[in-house]
Each structure stands twice: as structure tokens, then as C-alpha cells.
Amino acid sequence: MKVFNKYIWLFRALATSSLLSLFIYLHHFNLNNYIIETISGLLGIYFLLLLKDRREGAITGFFIGIFWFYWVSFSMEYYDLAYLIIPTIIIFGLGYAFLYFLITFYKNMLFRSVMFSFSGYFEPFSFDWYKPELIFINTPFENSALTLLFISFGIISIIYFIKFIKTPVPFFIITAIIFFASAINFNFWQKNRQNNLDEVINNLPLKIKIVKTDIKQAEKWKKENRHRILDMNFHEIEKAYLEGYDLVILPESTFPMFINVHPEVIIKLKEMSKNITIWTGGLYFDGVEHFNATYLFQDSKFRIGKKVLLVPFGEYIPLPKFIADWINDIFFDGLKDFTPAITPTDFEINGIIIRSAICYEGTSKLFYEDKIKYMAVITNNGWFYPSIEPTLQKLLMQYYSNMSGTIIFHSANRIGSGLIYPKK
Numbered sequence: 001m002k003v004f005n006k007y008i009w010l011f012r013a014l015a016t017s018s019l020l021s022l023f024i025y026l027h028h029f030n031l032n033n034y035i036i037e038t039i040s041g042l043l044g045i046y047f048l049l050l051l052k053d054r055r056e057g058a059i060t061g062f063f064i065g066i067f068w069f070y071w072v073s074f075s076m077e078y079y080d081l082a083y084l085i086i087p088t089i090i091i092f093g094l095g096y097a098f099l100y101f102l103i104t105f106y107k108n109m110l111f112r113s114v115m116f117s118f119s120g121y122f123e124p125f126s127f128d129w130y131k132p133e134l135i136f137i138n139t140p141f142e143n144s145a146l147t148l149l150f151i152s153f154g155i156i157s158i159i160y161f162i163k164f165i166k167t168p169v170p171f172f173i174i175t176a177i178i179f180f181a182s183a184i185n186f187n188f189w190q191k192n193r194q195n196n197l198d199e200v201i202n203n204l205p206l207k208i209k210i211v212k213t214d215i216k217q218a219e220k221w222k223k224e225n226r227h228r229i230l231d232m233n234f235h236e237i238e239k240a241y242l243e244g245y246d247l248v249i250l251p252e253s254t255f256p257m258f259i260n261v262h263p264e265v266i267i268k269l270k271e272m273s274k275n276i277t278i279w280t281g282g283l284y285f286d287g288v289e290h291f292n293a294t295y296l297f298q299d300s301k302f303r304i305g306k307k308v309l310l311v312p313f314g315e316y317i318p319l320p321k322f323i324a325d326w327i328n329d330i331f332f333d334g335l336k337d338f339t340p341a342i343t344p345t346d347f348e349i350n351g352i353i354i355r356s357a358i359c360y361e362g363t364s365k366l367f368y369e370d371k372i373k374y375m376a377v378i379t380n381n382g383w384f385y386p387s388i389e390p391t392l393q394k395l396l397m398q399y400y401s402n403m404s405g406t407i408i409f410h411s412a413n414r415i416g417s418g419l420i421y422p423k424k
Helices: 002-006 008-019 022-028 034-049 054-079 082-103 109-117 132-136 145-163 170-183 197-202 223-242 263-272 321-331 359-363 389-404
Strands: 208-210 247-249 255-258 277-285 290-298 301-306 346-349 352-358 374-380 407-413 418-420
Touching: 008 034, 008 054, 022 034, 022 132, 022 389, 034 109, 034 132, 034 145, 054 082, 054 389, 082 109, 109 145, 132 145, 132 389, 145 170, 197 418, 208 407, 223 247, 223 255, 223 263, 263 277, 263 290, 263 301, 277 374, 290 346, 290 352, 352 359, 359 374, 359 389, 389 407, 389 418
Parallel strands: 208 247, 247 277, 255 277, 352 374, 374 407
Antiparallel strands: 277 290, 290 301, 346 352, 407 418
């Protein structure tokens, strides 16, 4: 008991961070349940508001950084930088320790409520995968920073009601009801609140095949595997055509090459596009700069959509050029950063507009701001397999789909392929 009392601050921080992260792991292991997720989310915020001091807040943030983003470090293995895996995990922990240190800087619960509710705007190096609104993605509550604020205020009202329970304080009960009611999505309980997947598919303007590949990242870029991978891609395209699809979508860089400098591949895909429209990922080189790109082949012609939002420290170094060049020389054998495009690319296919999004772009609010109706997201989750990354990625896309009404066709390597549609 003495040991427990001595480290009670650590247990409180660990419990808080676990409750605020539980929903990811429930979804990852297909154990998601809206009752459990609602209760754990509410308890997580309750404990956060009552943390004793900034030390407990920092430790809470440290664990949240690890629980949510430990997987980012896995990509280091493929750059022969495996020794940086543990330091990278610690860096993420420290980054969110700093954030939660600020959130709990004062004991005032109103201050903590506001700071936590809007902490999703903390986007170091434009990395915006930390969205506390996701905690209630599968619950009767709406998903927004304002909703988190209402929920937090409702919890504060309950705390004050319990504190002053010996005196008549109906005010706190009334305010709690008002705040929680303001956060609830009352359509959640409607029998037909979610579109039936088959109904969504049947109402699509095109018959679309979403391809899932299973190529290990360590094997993907080896030249000796190139012909096997190309044959696999051509087989998937031919199979989709024989099954009667109008459009086949393959994952990010599923053609592991600069496609436009391989005329034999271009000719083959143009020929196949006479029968079916092909949407696939590959690299593009314009003679000076190189891009991560989407290639759309249709009727023996092709168009290119270049990636706009690059992955920080993956596709570019978000630091001054002289520092970025030094890092690339030391750690990445002198590889150049990818070049970003300026605006997203929308492809028109048989009169239907579908936005192109590559990996990181499919989880960015920028790509949903104009409420595009259809989006094709292609990703390579082999970088982080096995981990919770595909689960968090899917939850983020579900969040933006709910907010914008966008239907997402997600084609991924290793894990994550599927159709995502608005559910709230």
C-alpha cells in the first residue's frame, strides 16, 4: 500500500491516458462498443480535470503521445535507422507531455476544459493526427472541439453537484443536462441512422473495385521483386475488368517506380485502360523534381495528380533548407525531398468528380473543406505494419467523412482498404 501511495501520481496519469486512448485499441481489435467508448471517454476527461498538478498532466501527455503515435518510429527500419525507433517514440511522448503540461498548467477546471477541447489544434510540423474529438467518434456525442467543451462543462457541473450535494443546488444539475444535451447527436439512436453499406454501394454512380495489396515494405522497392509486383498489379486490373467494374483503384506507389519514365509500363496500362479506368499510385519525375503521384488511365490516355501535403520527416524535412540538406545527406543517403503540388487534383470520370488524395492527404481537413462528394485515398500502410496506424487513419477519415459528407474509396497496401461513408 505504501508503494501505491508513493506512486499514486503515476497511476492517475496512466489511468487518464489509457482512458483517453482506449477507443483506438477497441477499434483496432474489433471490440468497439459505443457504451464502453462513451464511459471511458467521459471518465478520461473527468480524471484529466482532476489531475493534481502539472507533473501528472505531463506524464499523462507522455503516455498519450506513445499510445497514439508509437508506430511513427517503425518507418525508421526501412531507412536502416532502426536505432532511432526508441528515441523517436520518446520524442513523441515528450511532445505531448509538453502539450498536457500546458493543458494542466492551472488547476482551474474551466481552464483545463478549454485547453483540452482545443488541443487538437496542436500540430507540430503540420502533423495533425492528434484529434481528441475522435474519442467520441463511435458514441452518441457529436465530434468537434465545441462538443468536447460542452462535455467538459457538463462534467464540471456534476463535480460541483457532488461537492455541494448537502445543499440544494439544482443549478448544477440543470447546467449539466444543458451541456450534455448540447453535445448529443440525437440521430444516433434512430434505427436507420447509418446508411446500409450495400445501399451506399448500389447508389454509387460507378462500379468501383477497391484493391488491397499485401507487399512487405522491405520487399517493395527491391529490383528483383519488380516484375512480380507489376504482374500482380496487371492481374488485379484484369480481374476487375472481368468482374464488370468501371474503375479499379490500386494503392499508393503500388507501381514501385517513376512510372512516366518506363514507357513499357505506360503502354501496357494505356492498353488495359481501353476496357476499364485505372487509378493507381506511382512516382513521377519531370526531369528536375520528383513527386508522389496518382496516375489515372482512361481510354488509352493518362492524367497525373501530384501530392500536395507531404509527410513531415518522411517525404520532406520541415526545417530550413541547409538543415534539411544536412539531414538528408547524413541519414537518407542524400535523397532529395519530394516536391509538393499547389492544389488538390480532382479527376472527372464519366461525368463524376473524384478527388485524388495520397495517404496523409486523406486525413487532412484541407482536402474536405469544400465538401467534395467523392474521394479516392491511396495509401501504403506497409511502413507501419503491424501497428494501430491503419486504425487511427480510418478513424480520422471517418471523422472527416462525417463532417463533410464525403464518400471515401480507400485502397491500401497491407491493411486498411475499404469504403468509408458518413455515419453521423
